[in-house]
Amino acid sequence: MKIGLQLASFTWPGGPRAIANRLAEIARTAEEAGFYSVWVMNHFLQIPPWGKPEEHPMLVNIDADPANLRRFGTEVIRRVA
Numbered sequence: 733m734k735i736g737l738q739l740a741s742f743t744w745p746g747g748p749r750a751i752a753n754r755l756a757e758i759a760r761t762a763e764e765a766g767f768y769s770v771w772v773m774n775h776f777l778q779i780p781p782w783g784k785p786e787e788h789p790m791l792v793n794i795d796a797d798p799a800n801l802r803r804f805g806t807e808v809i810r811r812v813a
Contacts, residue, residue: 736769737762 737758744754759770 734768735766736771737767738771 739755739758744750746754755772762770
């Protein structure tokens with residue numbers, strides 16, 4: 733069985749500038765713990781209480797660069813008209 737870790741919160745200390753480093757740290761820890769993948773929300777506007785509009789996990793993924801975790805993704809993107 734393959735188990736992934738889903739992260740729904742991006743409101744860690746340090747604000748948006750600290751997200752990439754924190755996310756990379758979590759990804760490394762997840763791999764060490766045996767998780768198969770790490771998933772983050774992809775909403776362009778985060779829904780309360782999980783984050784603020786300026787915190788865009790899809791862009792954070794580009795910078796996170798989880799060192800050894802091979803599978804890092806976002807949940808489904810949904811277009812809102």
